[in-house]
Amino acid sequence: MSISRRDFMKLVGTSVASLALTSCRIPLPVSCYAPMPPSPYPTDPMTAKGRLRRCWLSFGELAQATLQDSSQGNTDNDFSEQLIAEHRSALDDLVVTGKLTPSVANLIQEAYDAAVYHVWRSNAPMTCYVPMIVDYAPASAGVLVQQSEVLSEVGDESSIDPETLAKAQAALEHDMAFYALTDAEVTSLYERIVTEWQSQQRTVPAFENMELEITPDAKAAAQFIISLFTDQ
Amino acid sequence: MNTTRPRIQSLIFEVTQDCNHACLHCYNVWQPAGCSSYPRGQLDPSRTLDLLAKALDETVCSHVTLTGGEPLLRLDLPQILEFLQKRRVRVTVISNGRLLNERTATSLIQRGVGLFELPLLSHRGEVHDELSGAPGAWEAVLSAMANVRLQHGQVVAAFVATRKNIEHLRETIRLAFAFGARGIMLNRFNPGGRGREHLEELLPTVEQVRTALAVAEAATVEFCLPISCSIPIQPCLIDISHFPHLGFGFCAAGSERAYYALDPLGNLRPCNHSDTILGNLFEESFTDLIAPERMSVFTCAIPGFCMDCARRLECQGGCKASAQVCYGSLTAEEPFLQQNQLGTSKINPKTATRIPTSTRG
Numbered sequence: 273m274s275i276s277r278r279d280f281m282k283l284v285g286t287s288v289a290s291l292a293l294t295s296c297r298i299p300l301p302v303s304c305y306a307p308m309p310p311s312p313y314p315t316d317p318m319t320a321k322g323r324l325r326r327c328w329l330s331f332g333e334l335a336q337a338t339l340q341d342s343s344q345g346n347t348d349n350d351f352s353e354q355l356i357a358e359h360r361s362a363l364d365d366l367v368v369t370g371k372l373t374p375s376v377a378n379l380i381q382e383a384y385d386a387a388v389y390h391v392w393r394s395n396a397p398m399t400c401y402v403p404m405i406v407d408y409a410p411a412s413a414g415v416l417v418q419q420s421e422v423l424s425e426v427g428d429e430s431s432i433d434p435e436t437l438a439k440a441q442a443a444l445e446h447d448m449a450f451y452a453l454t455d456a457e458v459t460s461l462y463e464r465i466v467t468e469w470q471s472q473q474r475t476v477p478a479f480e481n482m483e484l485e486i487t488p489d490a491k492a493a494a495q496f497i498i499s500l501f502t503d504q
Numbered sequence: 505m506n507t508t509r510p511r512i513q514s515l516i517f518e519v520t521q522d523c524n525h526a527c528l529h530c531y532n533v534w535q536p537a538g539c540s541s542y543p544r545g546q547l548d549p550s551r552t553l554d555l556l557a558k559a560l561d562e563t564v565c566s567h568v569t570l571t572g573g574e575p576l577l578r579l580d581l582p583q584i585l586e587f588l589q590k591r592r593v594r595v596t597v598i599s600n601g602r603l604l605n606e607r608t609a610t611s612l613i614q615r616g617v618g619l620f621e622l623p624l625l626s627h628r629g630e631v632h633d634e635l636s637g638a639p640g641a642w643e644a645v646l647s648a649m650a651n652v653r654l655q656h657g658q659v660v661a662a663f664v665a666t667r668k669n670i671e672h673l674r675e676t677i678r679l680a681f682a683f684g685a686r687g688i689m690l691n692r693f694n695p696g697g698r699g700r701e702h703l704e705e706l707l708p709t710v711e712q713v714r715t716a717l718a719v720a721e722a723a724t725v726e727f728c729l730p731i732s733c734s735i736p737i738q739p740c741l742i743d744i745s746h747f748p749h750l751g752f753g754f755c756a757a758g759s760e761r762a763y764y765a766l767d768p769l770g771n772l773r774p775c776n777h778s779d780t781i782l783g784n785l786f787e788e789s790f791t792d793l794i795a796p797e798r799m800s801v802f803t804c805a806i807p808g809f810c811m812d813c814a815r816r817l818e819c820q821g822g823c824k825a826s827a828q829v830c831y832g833s834l835t836a837e838e839p840f841l842q843q844n845q846l847g848t849s850k851i852n853p854k855t856a857t858r859i860p861t862s863t864r865g
Contacts, residue, residue: 423682436647440683443653
């Protein structure tokens with residue numbers, strides 16, 4: 273499968289942000305009268321790598337700031353900008369000292385930009401007029417049963433064209449039928465869908481057969497990001 | 505020229521100014537026909553794709569909303585969708601549903617339309633038809649909803665709350681639920697376009713809107729259906745913290761959450777309610793068109809009435825685009841505020857309740 277270096281790094285950044293958000297904690301400086309528990313991520317904010325690590329561990333704070341800013345009507349997104357600038361600055365220091373090549377540093381920055389945007393977007397509230405965010409998961413069986421009852425009542429009490437009602441009923445039955453399937457039938461259904469897709473010359477390879485064309489630079493950038501979380 | 509690509513959450517593309525309905529509440533800035541001086545026309549198919557390519561090349565944008573007029577009237581809509589599909593952009597279509605038969609629904613879903621926003625203005629056909637200015641509109645939109653659901657597409661129903669239909673809200677939500685809508689957009693009537701001619705006739709009172717919100721609050725729980733109120737409702741008029749299950753939005757113009765509107769000729773505006781043309785995308789870059797020095801006139805405008813309010817920065821006085829279109833000034837009180845400002849309650853900065861924000865829509 274062909275995937276651009278930039279897209280690959282964006283995926284890496286977004287994935288890391290999603291994982292980090294579940295447990296990240298920004299290491300706060302120890303201050304007088306407020307002893308802090310030891311951070312699970314030893315960080316030396318004086319080194320460039322330490323500053324990078326702190327940027328990657330700031331997603332929880334970014335999420336909080338986004339929510340807070342939004343509730344106060346502030347849409348400037350200052351904290352995102354600050355994090356991105358700090359990250360770029362630390363990368364530049366590593367480039368100057370020869371620890372990263374400029375191309376690898378640029379890819380790491382791509383990943384970080386995507387990660388920051390992902391966190392911000394996930395926490396910014398809906399806005400005026402943008403169509404609402406819809407849950408694409410199938411409606412629950414309970415909701416479908418309620419829908420069926422209401423549709424039946426609506427059909428009895430209104431003058432809706434019977435053909436239209438029949439289509440609405442058919443659509444509902446399609447949704448309900450999904451819940452009546454056994455596990456084996458669901459598997460069979462998915463296999464059939466894949467087969468149909470493949471018959472249209474859209475081959476779906478097995479994961480182990482996928483050829484991810486990741487350049488050495490992209491691989492190095494991804495490994496560097498992982499090292500920020502794993503290096504002691 | 506600034507070469508940084510701005511991030512925008514969504515781009516609204518008005519694919520055509522033509523429409524087969526004549527909604528009384530229509531906010532299209534080129535309406536009413538014959539009165540508006542807004543530029544009319546559209547580019548040919550090839551230039552249209554060039555325009556979209558330029559917009560997407562010059563921004564970081566992953567979602568495009570196609571609207572109009574009525575977008576399904578545009579013959580090259582399939583090509584536009586195929587182009588957006590290749591660019592891996594999520595697409596929402598706002599339509600009146602009149603032309604959304606089974607075959608068209610299939611075609612659009614196959615070309616990547618992830619969400620259809622269709623109007624459902626009443627549970628009573630004659631009221632929906634009157635507001636739509638088109639006999640048969642109600643039957644058509646119900647059929648469209650069924651067609652989309654039958655093809656496993658997703659629908660949200662848009663209810664524009666006016667004096668004529670606001671009391672039908674609960675039954676309309678129930679009807680939308682029965683037809684498989686996955687959400688409701690509860691938009692109070694926001695005067696603009698043709699709607700200006702029907703302002704007195706359609707603009708609901710504060711009390712009517714407050715009652716409607718209570719109805720919606722109960723309905724969202726009863727039907728497990730998300731309901732969002734996207735047109736701003738001023739906190740000095742209604743304390744929206746009383747409706748915790750509803751989503752509320754305020755003007756996002758100028759921010760990354762802005763929804764810039766691109767018309768069929770390539771003119772870019774701060775939003776689809778505004779008639780302010782920032783410039784033409786063929787002549788300037790997207791970044792230059794939305795530069796703070798251009799947008800600040802729009803984003804910094806707050807009515808004088810609101811200057812002492814503790815929540816002026818989030819509320820911004822409501823919809824300033826409506827104020828501009830109706831009264832010629834971005835700093836005028838928009839119609840909903842102007843007509844009800846005697847009933848406002850002063851917001852105390854110390855006791856102000858935070859507006860509940862919701863990501864669920």
